[in-house]
Amino acid sequence: QVQLQESGPGLVKPSQTLSLTCNVSGGSFSGSIYYWSWLRQSAGKGLEWIGRVSSSGNGYYNPSLKSRVTISVDAVKTQFSLKLTSVTAADSAVYYCTRHSGSYYFDSWGQGTLVTVTS
Amino acid sequence: DIVLTQSPDSLAVSLGERATINCKSSQTVLYSSNNNKNYLAWYHQRPGHPPRLLVYWASTRESGVPDRFNGSGSGTDFSLTISSLQAEDVGLYFCQQYFSIPVTFGPGTTVDI
Numbered sequence: 001q002v003q004l005q006e007s008g009p010g011l012v013k014p015s016q017t018l019s020l021t022c023n024v025s026g027g028s029f030s031g032s033i034y035y036w037s038w039l040r041q042s043a044g045k046g047l048e049w050i051g052r053v054s055s056s057g058n059g060y061y062n063p064s065l066k067s068r069v070t071i072s073v074d075a076v077k078t079q080f081s082l083k084l085t086s087v088t089a090a091d092s093a094v095y096y097c098t099r100h101s102g103s104y105y106f107d108s109w110g111q112g113t114l115v116t117v118t119s
Numbered sequence: 120d121i122v123l124t125q126s127p128d129s130l131a132v133s134l135g136e137r138a139t140i141n142c143k144s145s146q147t148v149l150y151s152s153n154n155n156k157n158y159l160a161w162y163h164q165r166p167g168h169p170p171r172l173l174v175y176w177a178s179t180r181e182s183g184v185p186d187r188f189n190g191s192g193s194g195t196d197f198s199l200t201i202s203s204l205q206a207e208d209v210g211l212y213f214c215q216q217y218f219s220i221p222v223t224f225g226p227g228t229t230v231d232i
Contacts, residue, residue, distance in 0.1 A: 047170070047213060047224035062221040096169055104217035105160040107181065109169035 002027030004097045004110035012091075012117050018084040022097030022110055029078040030055050034099050036080045037106065038071060042093035052100070053080050092117045121145055121216050123225035131231045138201040140228045142214035147194045150218065158218035161190055161199045164227075165210040174199065206232065 008020035022036070037052035051061035053071040061069045065084070073080040084091060094114050098106040122145040132138040148158045157177035162170035172181045174190035177197055187202040201208055209232055214225040 046226050047215075049222045049224075060220070064221070103158070103175070104220075104222045105172060105175040105215065106162075106170070107172050109171075112169050 002099060002108050004099065004108060006095060006097050006110045006113040008113060008115070010114055010116060012087055012115060013119055014088055014117055015086055018082070018087050018091060018115055018117075020082045020095055020097075020113065020115070022080050022082075024078045024080070024099075027099075027108075030075040033101055035102070035104075036071075036073065037098045037100060037104070038082045038095060039098060039106070040091075040093035040095045041112070044090075045093075048093075049104075050082065050084075050095075052104075087117045089117050091115070120221055121148070121219055121223050123214055123216060123223055125212075125214060125225040125228045127228060128226075129229035129231065132201075132204045134206065134232060135203050138204050138208075138230055140199045140212050140214075140230070142192075142197045142199070142225050144195045144197075144216055148216045148218035149194050157193055157197070158216055159190075159192075159197050160215045160217065161188075162213045162215065163208070163210055164213065170213060201230075204230070204232070 003026045005023045012018045035052045038050040041047050051071050053059045053073045057073050059071045068085045070083045094112040096112045097110045099108040100106045124143050126141045159177045161174040164170040173184050173188050178190045189200045191198050211227045213227050
């Protein structure tokens with residue numbers, strides 16, 4: 001059974017870049033039918049899809065965040081990563097990494113990691 | 120973006136009783152050229168845990184999900200019914216559409232005992 005685990009700083013200063021990594025284990029990664037997405041959850045905005053990457057590295061992002069987001073993949077390490085630039089307090093949330101097929105329902109989730117943007 | 124609304128915001132149900140949660144979409148999520156599939160999923164989230172997929176294609180139960188969870192509806196109006204509420208079913212329930220990008224989620228319904 002696939003397992004996902006987020007890692008990264010829990011505190012980020014305003015205007016800086018949020019960087020998180022998701023380690024994937026226990027399942028097929030490279031060349032698989034699956035895609036890998038980042039979502040976030042905050043009290044103010046609820047659940048929000050940030051974007052996804054394929055195992056070959058093709059990214060696709062939420063238009064509302066597209067100018068600030070990059071999602072990349074390292075198939076050798078079976079990891080994918082999120083970078084969100086120019087963060088503000090509105091980017092404070094629990095960030096989840098997830099798996100899905102070509103249809104975007106999310107069947108596997110990491111435990112989530114809380115990121116707080118504060119000076 | 121497709122907007123999903125849920126009702127009620129919260130409900131309290133006795134153990135063993137039925138709970139029904141509604142989800143309404145601002146536009147249809149039925150893709151008629153793909154075997155008439157509704158691009159809607161339901162999730163359950165306990166405090167401090169990630170969401171767990173319960174139902175996809177509006178009515179297909181995810182593997183391992185108890186059969187007391189049933190999804191129904193089509194087009195813009197959907198429901199999730201828990202036929203006999205168990206203690207472990209408390210928490211937040213979300214609907215999600217994957218008909219169009221960006222995928223979006225409903226605001227959630229809190230179920231309590």
